[in-house]
Amino acid sequence: MFTSNQFSGGPVRASDPGAGWLASLLGRSIKSAAGVNVTPELALSLTTLQACVSLLAESVAQLPLVLYRRDGDKRDAATDHPAYRLLRFQPNGWQTPFEYQEGQQIANGLRGNSFAFIERDEAARPTALIPLNPDRMTVLKGADGLPYYQFEGQEPMPQRLVHHVRWFSLNGYTGVSPVQLHCNAIGLGLAMQDHASSVFANGTHLAGVLERPAVVGGAELKALSPERVAQVKAAWKAEYAGRENAMKVAVLQDGMSFKPLSMTNVEAQLLEARGASALEVAQMYKVPPHKVGLLDRATNNNIEHQGIEFVVYTLMPWLKRFEQAYNRDLLLPSEWSEYYFEFNVAGLLRGDAQSRYEAYAKARQWGWLSVNDIRRLENLPPVDGGDTYLQPLNMVPAGWMPAPGDKPKAEALAEVEQILNR
Known part of the structure; x- marks a missing residue:
């Protein structure tokens, strides 16, 4: 409470x-x-x-x-x-x-x-x-x-x-x-x-307008009746509207003109x-x-x-x-x-395939990713022997020199051979 x-x-x-x-x-x-x-x-x-x-x-x-x-x-x-x-x-x-x-x-x-x-x-x-x-x-x-x-x-x-x-x-x-x-x-x-x-x-x-002057050749034109206006509009639409009528040439009478309207x-x-x-x-x-x-x-x-x-x-x-x-x-x-x-x-x-594979190659080569690490990143199942991490053979501490008579151990040689034959 x-x-x-x-x-x-x-x-x-x-x-x-x-x-x-x-x-x-x-x-x-x-x-x-x-x-x-x-x-x-x-x-x-x-x-x-x-x-x-x-x-x-x-x-x-x-x-x-x-x-x-x-x-x-x-x-x-x-x-x-x-x-x-x-x-x-x-x-x-x-x-x-x-x-x-x-x-x-x-x-x-x-x-x-x-x-x-x-x-x-x-x-x-x-x-x-x-x-x-x-x-x-x-x-x-x-x-x-x-x-x-x-x-x-x-x-x-x-x-x-x-x-x-x-x-x-x-x-x-x-x-x-x-x-x-x-x-x-x-x-x-x-x-x-x-x-x-x-x-x-x-x-x-409107896409455009049809203009009809009031006077043609000094003679005054009578206004079109509503029925005639509807007929003109229907005839114009039937003749010039639609994709199949594109680029047709229009012939206008009685001094009429077409004016497109822009935005x-x-x-x-x-x-x-x-x-x-x-x-x-x-x-x-x-x-x-x-x-x-x-x-x-x-x-x-x-x-x-x-x-x-x-x-x-x-x-x-x-x-x-x-x-x-x-x-x-x-x-x-x-x-x-x-x-x-x-x-x-x-x-x-993740980037594209080429970028990913180049990054994986470097990570594998320098030893911070194993084969199975890479396969997990690609949502793939692990494989046998894929958990081994590589180390470049020429990477040694600065100033280090092998002692005379030093030979690689048998275990190291076997590991290198296994890697090469995989």
């Missing part, structure tokens, strides 16, 4: 926008300067924002997450640990590991926080992770300085019962919502999207402004523009390095947040020195 004096003389809600200086930055209202009310769900209607959020969520969810056990300088997958099975096979009764991890990252990408209730057995080992809606969660700062979590006004829960991953924080307890933080930029993008839709719904967009400057500026808004959204999430379909300045010369930069500078911070939160929340303090979670990003950091 929790009482008010457990929270520093009163419930200090670390996530409450009404708590002083945090309200001055975010506030309860998320109405943008463009006059559009911005919510996480509405923000997803911006294609670039949805692409950024789903790209990060799918990238994090597809990576293998392994719980390792330290054994001196070695490490092994702790397959017998409950937390390993929890995140590797079934986090709860209805979600796959991919779905759970994707949902947690989506919550972070839109709201800056993700929460999950940790079900534990009698030995305090985690048995399930139940996702909780961030909009219904209040984070309380206890008198001990630790966070407590109140879901839908229920009894506050201690930290050991809630798995919490947060984006960068201004108060140390809750992450800032990207949608709230950038509501003006997102609202501007939504406003331009609505404006463009209204133009197409209510505006007039106006206002329309061109609207397209340019929407492109700038899309680029701004990509910057919010530190996503390279080419990853979300913004190819205006993309080239194929360094696309491999850009992909590696995406992993290192965009994806890796999120992975570290999840890894360390899993270590804190799913492992007992007595296990921290022995166990740790880690995402395997080797597959995303």
Whole structure:
């Protein structure tokens, strides 16, 4: 049972926008300067924002997450640990590991926080992770300085019962919502999207017009009847519209002329402004523009390095947040020195086949990778005798000279012969 004096003389809600200086930055209202009310769900209607959020969520969810056990300088997958099975096979009764991890990252990408209730057995080992809606969660700062979590006004829960991953924080307890933080930029993008839709719904967009003068040869022409206008339009469309009628020569009578209509400057500026808004959204999430379909300045010369930069500078911070939160929340303090979670990003950091094989050749030649080490990196099964590490024969300490009469030992000769005959 929790009482008010457990929270520093009163419930200090670390996530409450009404708590002083945090309200001055975010506030309860998320109405943008463009006059559009911005919510996480509405923000997803911006294609670039949805692409950024789903790209990060799918990238994090597809990576293998392994719980390792330290054994001196070695490490092994702790397959017998409950937390390993929890995140590797079934986090709860209805979600796959991919779905759970994707949902947690989506919550972070839109709201800056993700929460999950940790079900534990009698030995305090985690048995399930139940996702909780961030909009219904209040984070309380206890008198001990630790966070407590109140879901839908229920009894506050201690930290050991809630798995919490947060984006960068201004108060140390809750992450800032990207949608709230950038509501003006997102609202501007939504406003331009609505404006463009209204133009197409209510505006007039013509490929061209047929002009008929009022006077021809000094004689005033009578206006065409509505029926005749319809006949002229139908005849023009039948004769010149469509791909099969391209490049035909038109013959016009009664002084008529055809004037094509081009895009106006206002329309061109609207397209340019929407492109700038899309680029701004990509910057919010530190996503390279080419990853979300913004190819205006993309080239194929360094696309491999850009992909590696995406992993290192965009994806890796999120992975570290999840890894360390899993270590804190799913492992007992007595296990921290022995166990740790880690995402395997080797597959995303690999270059093309030629670059990989050249790197493997050097690593094999200089002795820090064995055949089986390389095969594991390529997701291949090990082979017999593949755990031998090579050492160049001409590598000796500086100034070393063999003593007269020194001969290689029989064991060394046998090892060299085995390597050469493999």
